[in-house]
Structure formats: C-alpha cells, structure tokens
Amino acid sequence: xxSISFRRLAQAxxxxxxxxxxxALADPPTxxxxxxxxxxxxxxxxxxxxxxxxxxxxxxxxxxxxxxxTVSDGFPVTIEGGYTTxxxxxxxxxxADNTIIAGVAASGAHVRIVGDGGLDVxxxxxxxxxxxxxxxxx
Numbered sequence: 001x002x003s004i005s006f007r008r009l010a011q012a013x014x015x016x017x018x019x020x021x022x023x024a025l026a027d028p029p030t031x032x033x034x035x036x037x038x039x040x041x042x043x044x045x046x047x048x049x050x051x052x053x054x055x056x057x058x059x060x061x062x063x064x065x066x067x068x069x070t071v072s073d074g075f076p077v078t079i080e081g082g083y084t085t086x087x088x089x090x091x092x093x094x095x096a097d098n099t100i101i102a103g104v105a106a107s108g109a110h111v112r113i114v115g116d117g118g119l120d121v122x123x124x125x126x127x128x129x130x131x132x133x134x135x136x137x138x
Contacts, residue, residue, distance in 0.1 A: 029055030029080065031088035035063055038101075042069035042077070042113065049073045051117075055088030056081040056124070058098040064107040071115030082123035094123045103129035 032038045032054060038061055045052035046069050058081065071077055081099025082092030101124055103109035110129055113119055 027053075029053035029078070029083075029088045031055045031057065031083065031086065033057045033059070033086065035061040035067075039067060039069075042067070042071075045069065045075075045077050046071050047073050049075065051075045051078075053078045053080065055083045055092065056099050057083050057086065057088070058093065058095075060100040060102055062102045062104055063109040063111075064104040066108070066110050066112060067101070068112045069114070071113070071117060071119075074117045076118035076120065077113070077115060078120040078122075079124065080120075080122050092123050097125045099123055100125045100127055102127045 030041050030044075030052065032041050033056075038054070038056065041052070041054045045054070050073075052071075052075065054077070056079070069077075080092055082094055084090070084093060101111065103111075103126075105128060111126065
C-alpha cells in the first residue's frame with residue numbers, strides 16, 4: 001500500500017471516528033426530579049436563546065396549579081421522560097407510564113406550552129387534567 005493511500009485511509013478512519021463520537025459529546029439534558037424544577041426549567045427555556053432539552057427522571061410529577069410556558073426565543077424545546085439516573089445521563093427508558101405528569105383532581109391544573117421554535121414531547125403520560133368548561137382544549 002502506498003503512503004498516499006495509507007494516509008487517505010487514515011484520514012477517512014479519523015473522520016468516521018469523529019462522526020461516531022459526536023452524539024456522545026452532546027450536552028446532557030437539564031435534569032429535573034420535581035414538579036417545581038420542571039416549571040423552572042420551562043420558565044428558563046422561555047427566553048434563553050438556545051435549544052432546550054429537559055429530561056425528567058421516571059416518576060410522577062403532580063401539579064395543582066397550571067404548568068405553563070411561553071417560549072418566545074424561536075428555539076425548540078424537548079421534554080423527555082424515562083431517565084433513571086439523577087443526572088439524566090444515558091438513554092431514557094421508553095416504558096409506558098414510567099414518567100407521569102399529573103393534574104391534581106379539581107385543582108384547575110392544566111398544561112399550556114406555547115412556542116415558535118417547536119416542541120417535542122416523548123416518553124411522558126399526561127393524567128388527571130381537565131379542560132375548563134366551555135373550551136375545546138385537547
């Protein structure tokens with residue numbers, strides 16, 4: 001094998017290694033373990049001028065007040081449940097009903113997240129929320 005083709009092979013392997021390693025270098029999500037932390041993370045995401053990835057530890061997050069955010073910075077928000085470590089590292093476990101956002105009965109709790117950058121929600125179950133009378137909320 002000539003030195004030129006060996007050099008090209010080595011460069012190609014280096015590029016491949018960098019591409020494979022890129023997902024591992026991504027920032028971990030903002031990890032939350034309580035309902036108050038979830039509201040705080042959404043509030044922070046509203047105007048921080050960056051994409052936000054919020055990770056929820058597996059469990060139940062109960063709300064007796066509205067869970068709201070208006071994200072006006074144009075960046076996407078990802079909310080992902082199913083993490084099993086307190087730092088939300090590794091991959092979440094997409095098991096049905098392992099991460100629940102629950103509205104407390106008769107409390108008027110609801111979820112309202114508005115934004116212009118996109119919203120991605122995964123590995124979450126919403127339970128116990130009831131829209132206000134006369135609305136067409138989903």
